[in-house]
Amino acid sequence: GDSVTQMEGPVTLSEEAFLTINCTYTATGYPSLFWYVQYPGEGLQLLLKATKADDKGSNKGFEATYRKETTSFHLEKGSVQVSDSAVYFCALSGSGGSYIPTFGRGTSLIVHP
């Protein structure tokens, strides 16, 4: 079945550091890929998405590129802020004609001033 693997957290960075959170997936066909963010005590918010190979999703300084050859969708940001502290989830859907989404376990990001 489909699966999403994210790097273990927590990821701890100083403000203005470069961020990478790795995400790889296993799926049938060509799924759409997503990054969601969950702030403490809140539900998930869509951060960015990509629907086909080589697409780059971007939002709020975050970027991720759909790499079919390496089945990856790594999240990056050039300069993190304390307000970026949250849990980040990589997800896929639309694999093999199914719209049932599959989420990774989440990666906690902690940014210190």
Added chain:
Amino acid sequence: ETGVTQSPTHLIKTRGQQVTLRCSSQSGHNTVSWYQQALGQGPQFIFQYYREEENGRGNFPPRFSGLQFPNYSSELNVNALELDDSALYLCASSLGLGTGGTEAFFGQGTRLTVV
């Protein structure tokens, strides 16, 4: 434009009891999905409703059931509660079934504790 709202926000139940969680979808959205998020885990898909019909189900037993109303709000019912049902239950709404790339908008969740 109202967002997705869930009620209650917190709930404590005893093992063996039944619980009903409620979700009001975002205005104009006709698809509602429910997820279970255990502590430290990603959301697990329970089921989805599209125009009042179940449209997909994850790996959850039949004691997890749902309903979608004509106004597209939804309920999640769990019978015979078990300790392992303790989790954050998330509702997400979207417009149509899309192509898999449709954005879903999540509520803040209901924190269920089974004792």
